[in-house]
Amino acid sequence: MEPITGRALVLAASAIGAGLAMIAGIGPGIGQGYAAGKGAEGVGRQPEAQGDIVRTMLLGAAVAETTGIYGLIIALILLFANPLVGML
Amino acid sequence: MEPITGRALVLAASAIGAGLAMIAGIGPGIGQGYAAGKGAEGVGRQPEAQGDIVRTMLLGAAVAETTGIYGLIIALILLFANPLVGML
Amino acid sequence: MEPITGRALVLAASAIGAGLAMIAGIGPGIGQGYAAGKGAEGVGRQPEAQGDIVRTMLLGAAVAETTGIYGLIIALILLFANPLVGML
Amino acid sequence: MEPITGRALVLAASAIGAGLAMIAGIGPGIGQGYAAGKGAEGVGRQPEAQGDIVRTMLLGAAVAETTGIYGLIIALILLFANPLVGML
Amino acid sequence: MEPITGRALVLAASAIGAGLAMIAGIGPGIGQGYAAGKGAEGVGRQPEAQGDIVRTMLLGAAVAETTGIYGLIIALILLFANPLVGML
Amino acid sequence: MEPITGRALVLAASAIGAGLAMIAGIGPGIGQGYAAGKGAEGVGRQPEAQGDIVRTMLLGAAVAETTGIYGLIIALILLFANPLVGML
Amino acid sequence: MEPITGRALVLAASAIGAGLAMIAGIGPGIGQGYAAGKGAEGVGRQPEAQGDIVRTMLLGAAVAETTGIYGLIIALILLFANPLVGML
Amino acid sequence: MEPITGRALVLAASAIGAGLAMIAGIGPGIGQGYAAGKGAEGVGRQPEAQGDIVRTMLLGAAVAETTGIYGLIIALILLFANPLVGML
Amino acid sequence: MEPITGRALVLAASAIGAGLAMIAGIGPGIGQGYAAGKGAEGVGRQPEAQGDIVRTMLLGAAVAETTGIYGLIIALILLFANPLVGML
Amino acid sequence: MDQSINARAIILAASAIGVGFAMIAGIGPGIGQGYAAGKGAEAVSMNPKSGKQVTMIMLLGAAVAETSGILALVVALIMLYANPLVGFTTGTIVVAASAIGAGLAMIAGIGPGVGQGYAAGKGTETVGKRPALQGPIIRTMFLGQAVAQTTGIYALIIALVLLFANPLIRLL
Ligand code: NA
Ligand code: NA
Ligand code: NA
Ligand code: NA
Ligand code: NA
Ligand code: NA
Ligand code: NA
Ligand code: NA
Ligand code: NA
Ligand code: NA
Numbered sequence: 001m002e003p004i005t006g007r008a009l010v011l012a013a014s015a016i017g018a019g020l021a022m023i024a025g026i027g028p029g030i031g032q033g034y035a036a037g038k039g040a041e042g043v044g045r046q047p048e049a050q051g052d053i054v055r056t057m058l059l060g061a062a063v064a065e066t067t068g069i070y071g072l073i074i075a076l077i078l079l080f081a082n083p084l085v086g087m088l
Numbered sequence: 089m090e091p092i093t094g095r096a097l098v099l100a101a102s103a104i105g106a107g108l109a110m111i112a113g114i115g116p117g118i119g120q121g122y123a124a125g126k127g128a129e130g131v132g133r134q135p136e137a138q139g140d141i142v143r144t145m146l147l148g149a150a151v152a153e154t155t156g157i158y159g160l161i162i163a164l165i166l167l168f169a170n171p172l173v174g175m176l
Numbered sequence: 177m178e179p180i181t182g183r184a185l186v187l188a189a190s191a192i193g194a195g196l197a198m199i200a201g202i203g204p205g206i207g208q209g210y211a212a213g214k215g216a217e218g219v220g221r222q223p224e225a226q227g228d229i230v231r232t233m234l235l236g237a238a239v240a241e242t243t244g245i246y247g248l249i250i251a252l253i254l255l256f257a258n259p260l261v262g263m264l
Numbered sequence: 265m266e267p268i269t270g271r272a273l274v275l276a277a278s279a280i281g282a283g284l285a286m287i288a289g290i291g292p293g294i295g296q297g298y299a300a301g302k303g304a305e306g307v308g309r310q311p312e313a314q315g316d317i318v319r320t321m322l323l324g325a326a327v328a329e330t331t332g333i334y335g336l337i338i339a340l341i342l343l344f345a346n347p348l349v350g351m352l
Numbered sequence: 353m354e355p356i357t358g359r360a361l362v363l364a365a366s367a368i369g370a371g372l373a374m375i376a377g378i379g380p381g382i383g384q385g386y387a388a389g390k391g392a393e394g395v396g397r398q399p400e401a402q403g404d405i406v407r408t409m410l411l412g413a414a415v416a417e418t419t420g421i422y423g424l425i426i427a428l429i430l431l432f433a434n435p436l437v438g439m440l
Numbered sequence: 441m442e443p444i445t446g447r448a449l450v451l452a453a454s455a456i457g458a459g460l461a462m463i464a465g466i467g468p469g470i471g472q473g474y475a476a477g478k479g480a481e482g483v484g485r486q487p488e489a490q491g492d493i494v495r496t497m498l499l500g501a502a503v504a505e506t507t508g509i510y511g512l513i514i515a516l517i518l519l520f521a522n523p524l525v526g527m528l
Numbered sequence: 529m530e531p532i533t534g535r536a537l538v539l540a541a542s543a544i545g546a547g548l549a550m551i552a553g554i555g556p557g558i559g560q561g562y563a564a565g566k567g568a569e570g571v572g573r574q575p576e577a578q579g580d581i582v583r584t585m586l587l588g589a590a591v592a593e594t595t596g597i598y599g600l601i602i603a604l605i606l607l608f609a610n611p612l613v614g615m616l
Numbered sequence: 617m618e619p620i621t622g623r624a625l626v627l628a629a630s631a632i633g634a635g636l637a638m639i640a641g642i643g644p645g646i647g648q649g650y651a652a653g654k655g656a657e658g659v660g661r662q663p664e665a666q667g668d669i670v671r672t673m674l675l676g677a678a679v680a681e682t683t684g685i686y687g688l689i690i691a692l693i694l695l696f697a698n699p700l701v702g703m704l
Numbered sequence: 705m706e707p708i709t710g711r712a713l714v715l716a717a718s719a720i721g722a723g724l725a726m727i728a729g730i731g732p733g734i735g736q737g738y739a740a741g742k743g744a745e746g747v748g749r750q751p752e753a754q755g756d757i758v759r760t761m762l763l764g765a766a767v768a769e770t771t772g773i774y775g776l777i778i779a780l781i782l783l784f785a786n787p788l789v790g791m792l
Numbered sequence: 793m794d795q796s797i798n799a800r801a802i803i804l805a806a807s808a809i810g811v812g813f814a815m816i817a818g819i820g821p822g823i824g825q826g827y828a829a830g831k832g833a834e835a836v837s838m839n840p841k842s843g844k845q846v847t848m849i850m851l852l853g854a855a856v857a858e859t860s861g862i863l864a865l866v867v868a869l870i871m872l873y874a875n876p877l878v879g880f881t882t883g884t885i886v887v888a889a890s891a892i893g894a895g896l897a898m899i900a901g902i903g904p905g906v907g908q909g910y911a912a913g914k915g916t917e918t919v920g921k922r923p924a925l926q927g928p929i930i931r932t933m934f935l936g937q938a939v940a941q942t943t944g945i946y947a948l949i950i951a952l953v954l955l956f957a958n959p960l961i962r963l964l
Contacts, residue, residue: 008176009276010275016108018166020108021283023286026155026290031293032152035297035298035300036148036149038301039147040145044140049307050144054144061151063325066329068154068289074343087275095263099189106193114903116203121203129218132221132229156200167253184883187886188888191892194897195894195950204943205906205940212911213910213912215936216930241943244943285427298385309396310396313399320405324413325385332381361444376466390480411498412477413473416473416476419468419505426458435519439525446537467642469557471560477565482571504556507552507555527610533619541629545632545635547635551638559645564653591651592644595638640726644729676737677740680737684733717808729822731821731824731902735823739830743830743833760847764832767829768821770858771905782812788872
């Protein structure tokens with residue numbers, strides 16, 4: 001049975017780092033929800049502009065998604081393509 | 089009785105990482121709730137536009153859900169398909 | 177005092193992970209409360225639309241609940257169907 | 265089999281540091297989502313000004329992205345071009 | 353093979369400190385996004401004042417960036433010009 | 441090669457303390473961004489008062505910067521003029 | 529060369545405590561920035577009341593600064609007049 | 617030279633506890649800043665009621681200060697009149 | 705000279721627990737400050753209703769204080785009437 | 793007195809930290825009830841005649857928003873004065889971690905506290921504007937507040953499971 005190695009320590013820290021990185025997702029969740037609310041309000045007031053409103057909402061929400069994706073990418077790198085264990 | 093192995097350390101850190109990843113869920117919860125409130129407000133003001141309002145609210149809320157799902161996926165990977173223990 | 181085993185370490189980390197996962201519940205609590213406030217406001221303004229307002233509020237609040245449920249599920253898995261101890 | 269070395273400790277801490285740095289992404293996510301909501305609202309009210317509104321929204325959102333990028337860069341440095349292990 | 357030295361401990365803590373410092377970026381992200389939303393709204397309402405609105409938005413956003421830059425500078429110092437290892 | 445000394449422990453903790461101190465920067469970032477948004481809105485509405493609006497915005501933002509500067513100063517003291525290692 | 533002493537442990541914890549205390553600065557940063565935004569808005573609307581508006585804004589901001597100062601004082605005590613090491 | 621004693625451990629934890637207690641100061645900072653902004657707005661609108669507005673703002677801000685003071689008191693107790701070391 | 709005892713460990717953890725409990729004070733600080741702002745605004749609007757407005761503000765603020773008091777009480781118990789060391 | 797660091801000491805130390813975490817839930821009611829207070833003051837300024845009615849709605853809504861703070865306090869007091877975990881002599885690290893996990897879980901209470909307080913404020917504001925509609929407004933407010941409580945209850949259940957019916961200790 002293996003004892004705790006440096007490799008194990010790095011992998012354990014990577015699991016925690018991956019979890020921390022996901023916390024970034026709080027931001028897009030709040031921001032896009034705000035956009036959803038404003039979009040719903042706008043569509044109720046100007047139904048004739050529904051297309052423009054929804055397009056702008058989705059464009060803005062796509063921009064707001066990026067930092068959540070960054071967090072996901074860092075987590076996936078830590079889990080599936082961990083460059084740190086190669087540096088040991 | 090087994091001592092603490094590297095494998096145990098990685099699995100323990102994965103449990104904490106999974107918990108941390110779920111914290112992302114704060115975001116969609118706040119955001120979608122905002123959308124719910126704006127949707128309810130809009131439906132009260134323009135009942136004739138209820139279909140459009142609710143559809144836009146749900147579309148925007150679906151977009152706002154994604155980072156919460158990312159967090160859930162990372163947690164499920166850590167718990168059920170942990171790639172880190174395979175790297176030991 | 178007994179020494180710490182790998183199994184104990186994983187279970188201990190699971191208890192902390194379960195606690196962390198519940199923190200996600202901050203989001204739905206804030207968001208749904210916002211919806212509740214907007215619903216109450218709407219009912220006061222357009223009492224004749226009360227049915228539509230409350231239905232939209234509850235639909236939106238149900239959507240906002242999901243990430244809180246995700247956190248609960250991860251916590252329940254960690255506590256009652258812990259897959260990590262099986263990987264030791 | 266290697267024991268825990270100083271190198272391993274630095275790399276483990278780098279994994280956690282990378283995860284922490286991503287948390288900065290909460291900010292742009294919220295801020296850009298706010299801009300998305302205001303943009304959608306504005307486009308609904310002044311469809312003739314859609315070009316100006318969307319351009320201003322995107323310009324402002326680009327400015328709001330920077331600190332999320334800073335966090336990403338620090339995380340990528342820690343993972344792929346770690347200067348700390350060279351200082352050992 | 354080197355054991356864990358004081359130098360390694362300081363460098364490991366520097367990795368975590370650098371990650372923590374980046375969290376400051378939440379602030380400018382939210383604030384500048386707010387400015388972006390208000391700028392987009394203003395441009396939609398007073399297209400003739402677009403120049404003044406965008407200039408004020410960018411001036412204010414530049415002021416709001418500073419603490420994010422401070423965090424970045426501290427992180428870069430910890431990673432690339434670490435004064436603490438020289439004090440050992 | 442040096443083992444972990446008390447000096448190393450204090451310097452390691454100083455790196456983390458410096459990172460924590462920078463988190464204060466969230467505040468000025470949000471606050472000054474709010475001021476930027478309100479300034480941009482005001483300039484759009486009352487272009488003739490642009491000078492007064494921008495001056496008040498900058499004065500208020502300068503006041504809002506202070507606690508971010510305090511955090512920076514404490515971090516710089518910990519990194520470059522650490523009084524704690526002198527107390528060992 | 530000195531080993532880790534109780535004195536070193538207290539000083540290390542003081543570095544972290546000083547960093548934590550600075551986090552209080554988030555509050556005044558947000559609050560005073562809000563006041564700056566409201567002040568700028570008010571000055572744009574009632575330029576003739578500029579003196580009163582700015583005076584009230586600065587008075588209120590001074591009150592909002594106090595807890596940031598408290599945090600700074602505690603940090604400075606921990607760093608420069610540490611009473612804890614005297615209790616060892 | 618003293619090794620790490622129980623007394624040192626309690627004093628070290630007190631330094632961290634003091635730092636944590638100061639974080640309470642975020643609240644009064646935000647809240648009093650909001651009051652400052654509303655006070656400035658109110659004074660601009662009703663200059664004739666300036667006395668009443670400022671008095672109410674300051675009274676409310678005094679109430680909002682208390683929890684920041686509680687945090688300061690707990691920190692000062694931990695630093696200067698630590699009851700825990702007496703219980704050893 | 706005493707070694708680290710179980711008693712010391714409990715007292716050290718109590719210092720950290722007391723600090724954490726004070727963080728609750730963020731809430732009343734924000735909430736009461738909001739009330740202060742709304743009170744000041746209201747008094748400006750209806751100076752003749754000043755008595756009622758201030759009374760409502762103070763009553764509501766008293767209700768909002770309770771959880772800050774809970775945190776303070778728990779901290780004081782941990783520091784001055786620690787029931788945990790009695791259970792050792 | 794046993795001077796060594798034993799199981800009991802580790803569990804009690806972890807409980808002290810768990811208690812601190814649990815109290816952080818108090819952020820929520822503080823923000824929420826303060827919002828309600830502000831809306832109450834505003835409603836009185838808009839319609840001074842409705843002062844009594846508005847104040848009653850504010851207090852009712854704020855009472856609901858207190859729930860998470862009380863639940864956190866109760867969990868903290870249980871850990872301080874009736875700690876069910878101190879009896880365990882095996883699996884010390886699991887028991888200690890459970891005390892911390894229980895405290896962390898209670899932090900979820902921030903959400904319901906803020907949200908229900910917001911609803912209380914909006915209910916207060918609306919009743920001030922339309923006193924005749926007090927019944928439907930309050931009913932909607934309470935319904936929404938009940939929905940907003942659920943994640944706080946989930947957290948309480950997890951905390952109580954960790955304290956009183958810990959399944960992890962049985963897995964040792
Ligand atoms: Na983005
Ligand atoms: Na999303
Ligand atoms: Na959801
Ligand atoms: Na930026
Ligand atoms: Na700044
Ligand atoms: Na300031
Ligand atoms: Na203050
Ligand atoms: Na208070
Ligand atoms: Na309360
Ligand atoms: Na709920």
